[in-house]
Amino acid sequence: MTTISSPVLHRHDVLIVGAGGAGLRAALEASDGADVAVLSKVFPSRSHTGAAQGGIAAALGNVDDDSCEKHIFDTVKGSDYLGDQDAIEVLCSEAPQTVYELEHLGVPFSRLPDGRISQRPFGGHSATRACHAADRTGHVILHTLYEHCLRKEVRFYSEYYALSLIREEGSVEGVVAWDVVHGGIHLFHAKAVLLATGGYGRVFKTTSNAHANTGDGMAMAYAAGIPLEDMEFIQFHPTGIYKLGILITEGARGEGGILLNGHAERFMERYAPSMKDIAPRDVVSRAIYREIRENRGIGGKDYVHLDIRHMGKKKILEKLPDIHSFALTYIGVDAIREPIPVQPTAHYAMGGIPTDVDGRVVVDDKGTPVPGLYAAGECACVSVHGGNRLGCNSLLDIVVFGKRAGRRILTDIGGLGMPGPAADVADAVCLRIEDLLSGSGEETAAGIRSLLQEVMMFRCSVFRNEQLLREAQADLARLRTRYAGIRIMDRGRVCNTDLIEAWELGDLLSLAETMVAGALARKESRGAHFREDYPDRDDENFLKHTLVRKGAEGPEISYKPVVITRFQPRERTY
Amino acid sequence: MERCFKIFRFDPENGSVPLYREYRIDVQPDWRILDCIHEIKWKLDGTLSFRRSCAHGVCGSDAMMINGKNRLACRTLVRDLKKRGVIRIDPLKGFPVIKDLIVDSDAFFERNEAVKPWFVNNDRPPEKERLQSPEERDRIDEPTKCILCGSCTSACPTYWYDKAYLGPAALLKAHRFIFDSRDQAGEERLEILNDLTGPYKCHTIFNCVETCPKEINVTGAIAELKMEILRSRLRKKSKSGR
Ligand SMILES: Cc1cc2nc3c(=O)[nH]c(=O)nc-3n(C[C@H](O)[C@H](O)[C@H](O)COP(=O)(O)OP(=O)(O)OC[C@H]3O[C@@H](n4cnc5c(N)ncnc54)[C@H](O)[C@@H]3O)c2cc1C
Ligand code: SF4
Ligand code: FES
Numbered sequence: 035m036t037t038i039s040s041p042v043l044h045r046h047d048v049l050i051v052g053a054g055g056a057g058l059r060a061a062l063e064a065s066d067g068a069d070v071a072v073l074s075k076v077f078p079s080r081s082h083t084g085a086a087q088g089g090i091a092a093a094l095g096n097v098d099d100d101s102c103e104k105h106i107f108d109t110v111k112g113s114d115y116l117g118d119q120d121a122i123e124v125l126c127s128e129a130p131q132t133v134y135e136l137e138h139l140g141v142p143f144s145r146l147p148d149g150r151i152s153q154r155p156f157g158g159h160s161a162t163r164a165c166h167a168a169d170r171t172g173h174v175i176l177h178t179l180y181e182h183c184l185r186k187e188v189r190f191y192s193e194y195y196a197l198s199l200i201r202e203e204g205s206v207e208g209v210v211a212w213d214v215v216h217g218g219i220h221l222f223h224a225k226a227v228l229l230a231t232g233g234y235g236r237v238f239k240t241t242s243n244a245h246a247n248t249g250d251g252m253a254m255a256y257a258a259g260i261p262l263e264d265m266e267f268i269q270f271h272p273t274g275i276y277k278l279g280i281l282i283t284e285g286a287r288g289e290g291g292i293l294l295n296g297h298a299e300r301f302m303e304r305y306a307p308s309m310k311d312i313a314p315r316d317v318v319s320r321a322i323y324r325e326i327r328e329n330r331g332i333g334g335k336d337y338v339h340l341d342i343r344h345m346g347k348k349k350i351l352e353k354l355p356d357i358h359s360f361a362l363t364y365i366g367v368d369a370i371r372e373p374i375p376v377q378p379t380a381h382y383a384m385g386g387i388p389t390d391v392d393g394r395v396v397v398d399d400k401g402t403p404v405p406g407l408y409a410a411g412e413c414a415c416v417s418v419h420g421g422n423r424l425g426c427n428s429l430l431d432i433v434v435f436g437k438r439a440g441r442r443i444l445t446d447i448g449g450l451g452m453p454g455p456a457a458d459v460a461d462a463v464c465l466r467i468e469d470l471l472s473g474s475g476e477e478t479a480a481g482i483r484s485l486l487q488e489v490m491m492f493r494c495s496v497f498r499n500e501q502l503l504r505e506a507q508a509d510l511a512r513l514r515t516r517y518a519g520i521r522i523m524d525r526g527r528v529c530n531t532d533l534i535e536a537w538e539l540g541d542l543l544s545l546a547e548t549m550v551a552g553a554l555a556r557k558e559s560r561g562a563h564f565r566e567d568y569p570d571r572d573d574e575n576f577l578k579h580t581l582v583r584k585g586a587e588g589p590e591i592s593y594k595p596v597v598i599t600r601f602q603p604r605e606r607t608y
Numbered sequence: 609m610e611r612c613f614k615i616f617r618f619d620p621e622n623g624s625v626p627l628y629r630e631y632r633i634d635v636q637p638d639w640r641i642l643d644c645i646h647e648i649k650w651k652l653d654g655t656l657s658f659r660r661s662c663a664h665g666v667c668g669s670d671a672m673m674i675n676g677k678n679r680l681a682c683r684t685l686v687r688d689l690k691k692r693g694v695i696r697i698d699p700l701k702g703f704p705v706i707k708d709l710i711v712d713s714d715a716f717f718e719r720n721e722a723v724k725p726w727f728v729n730n731d732r733p734p735e736k737e738r739l740q741s742p743e744e745r746d747r748i749d750e751p752t753k754c755i756l757c758g759s760c761t762s763a764c765p766t767y768w769y770d771k772a773y774l775g776p777a778a779l780l781k782a783h784r785f786i787f788d789s790r791d792q793a794g795e796e797r798l799e800i801l802n803d804l805t806g807p808y809k810c811h812t813i814f815n816c817v818e819t820c821p822k823e824i825n826v827t828g829a830i831a832e833l834k835m836e837i838l839r840s841r842l843r844k845k846s847k848s849g850r
Contacts, residue, residue, distance in 0.1 A: 080667040137737040140727025149739030181726040244661040480650030523654025526621045529707040532654040
């Protein structure tokens with residue numbers, strides 16, 4: 035085995051890690067006045083933003099009466115009052131302009147007969163607010179942003195895998211990365227680093243997330259001593275295709291689809307009398323699990339039916355073509371004629387790297403920034419989603435805050451120095467890679483990963499309690515030990531996906547630990563975090579954000595207050 | 609049930625020659641081919657390399673040749689293939705192989721960039737959205753479905769023998785903008801295409817249509833481009849004649 039030779043050096047004003055919607059929107063903005071490079075472990079157009087189906091929320095009022103005010107309130111309520119209201123105001127007030135801007139960039143939105151952007155109802159939104167391009171909204175936004183980055187000659191490093199942050203005396207000065215195709219360590223020095231690495235649904239067994247969604251950016255920040263916020267809040271989307279987890283957009287229910295249990299009963303009428311099937315996701319996912327637990331799954335099994343047959347063939351093929359094709363391809367169900375078997379699927383991380391409304395990473399309750407470090411998109415926690423994200427608010431989040439982060443970087447960059455290339459910053463990383471490549475243990479990454487995914491699925495998903503979480507904690511400790519004895523079969527450098535998977539698994543383990551720690555400490559139920567042993571929301575003790583830091587003995591928990599401006603917490607019913 | 613997979617292997621670091629390796633695994637009829645090669649990689653042979661991400665046919669990472677036809681491994685189920693015999697997997701044809709099923713797609717993406725693949729409209733944008741009728745929007749529905757998986761270009765015999773040819777995917781991308789009622793750089797793009805590298809190279813073999821996982825009528829789009837180039841020439845002629 036050869037040792038890893040000395041790192042290749044690169045310098046750019048701005049380095050963006052991640053080429054999903056958040057990273058690309060930031061790149062587009064920052065390239066107005068700086069030399070921008072984007073690093074991505076998959077080719078940009080393959081980022082998971084491309085999988086977003088349903089739409090992007092904005093109070094355009096094209097279909098019915100709507101206002102930013104209503105959007106703000108829906109989002110605050112949807113968050114179970116854990117979202118920061120100042121940030122939510124920014125998100126929703128900038129939404130219409132953001133969508134118009136996307137349209138001006140060429141995004142091919144679906145249209146109303148009069149030529150304006152088409153909108154449809156979505157879960158937890160009190161007006162018809164989801165702007166969409168059939169059921170491929172994320173795909174067209176991702177492609178459009180990528181194309182404009184090409185126009186502006188943004189430098190892309192595709193299939194480079196960021197391994198760790200270079201952190202010197204408190205500030206961040208770049209990233210150490212691995213060239214996945216050719217093999218080898220690269221050092222990227224930059225005045226500003228933006229993390230836009232997306233979510234980590236792959237920590238669960240059943241998920242709508244891509245294989246690449248392993249939360250690397252969050253784990254990199256955590257490893258560098260930066261706290262993570264609200265990690266116990268994970269959204270389970272109610273309608274994943276049975277067993278596969280592939281998403282059936284909420285748009286299907288927005289367009290009139292309904293959920294049925296084993297008695298062909300429209301059970302959501304019992305759980306959310308006014309919003310019914312388009313209540314927010316935490317509510318619907320819990321309802322589905324309750325039905326299943328009480329033996330009202332289909333044929334007593336662990337799924338229910340999503341029925342869109344009454345929409346009729348024409349409307350299904352026009353509004354939900356991909357959904358129709360997914361069900362047909364993967365489970366042989368023709369949604370025009372039969373209901374689709376569905377079950378909740380791990381979907382979205384509300385928590386992540388704490389930032390202010392300009393993408394600056396802040397480490398405490400005083401808003402102390404880390405000079406040179408920014409974050410945006412699903413890996414960040416602004417926090418606009420609080421305890422539960424509303425559908426279509428994430429595409430909005432990534433574009434609004436991606437842009438704001440890009441703009442803020444341009445403002446800050448004059449004051450940020452270009453660090454000198456300290457040669458030894460990559461040493462520790464090189465050693466870890468060497469270790470992984472030469473490990474002679476018995477364990478495989480795939481084996482440990484599938485155990486991890488089961489532990490999280492069965493002990494830390496929709497219903498949680500003290501005992502399950504303690505068991506999860508013990509399981510994770512055991513898996514952590516086993517991870518140290520990992521052996522990688524592929525000993526080469528070129529396209530060593532075996533190595534990448536092993537590194538990703540380390541990240542997933544860290545994030546799982548933060549999730550369980552946060553969930554254990556939060557002895558209440560709020561949004562997507564539901565404790566059977568503490569089934570009520572407890573504003574007196576827990577109307578606050580969790581911060582989890584890496585300590586010598588494992589995750590350390592502290593809290594910071596929620597920003598409440600106009601809406602005092604009220605009981606949340608739908 | 610047990611199935612045998614015969615997979616193309618090449619390791620550039622071993623100075624070895626390309627070869628096929630056979631793997632026997634238990635599979636279910638509803639497994640994706642991606643599940644099968646993951647099973648092989650995760651349980652039998654960690655050195656097997658391929659790209660993948662979304663696992664449901666929307667990101668375009670895992671186009672490969674399965675039983676002689678370009679398909680997405682994550683959109684092809686075991687039951688979609690013939691019931692018996694080996695399942696053979698090769699990298700995309702016409703692209704240089706880097707390792708195993710991973711090909712070098714740089715040239716593919718460069719061609720895509722050659723057609724100015726970005727929306728152009730230099731008018732001051734209105735306060736709200738630009739209007740576009742549902743019919744005008746429909747005109748570009750097919751090409752906006754493209755996930756840049758490379759299957760079509762890799763299946764095109766013209767592309768195999770003539771690397772100057774832009775190939776179906778890049779032409780489709782040009783089509784997406786040329787026929788967008790809001791775009792203003794159509795003429796410029798037609799100019800780029802009115803060249804020996806453009807749609808005139810297409811011999812309407814239809815391999816691209818047959819292989820496209822998004823069922824896009826790529827050949828039809830190329831034919832429309834040919835017509836549009838002619839129309840553009842006539843437009844210019846009548847202008848200069850006046
Ligand atoms: C199936 C599905 C449907 C959805 N539908 C909707 C919807 O309709 N509306 C809505 O609002 N939201 C939706 N969401 C949520 C939303 O799509 C995502 O939250 C959002 O797209 C995330 O964007 P992002 O830019 O933060 O990350 P991503 O798009 O996931 O991009 C992450 C980027 O980081 C890169 N990266 C990661 N790790 C590394 C590393 N170590 N080194 C280098 N690069 C790295 C990746 O290559 C990628 O480019 C959906 C989510 C899913 C899974
Ligand atoms: S046109 Fe079809 S085959 Fe060609 S790159 Fe696009 S999706 Fe793939
Ligand atoms: S893995 Fe995304 S298309 Fe197959």
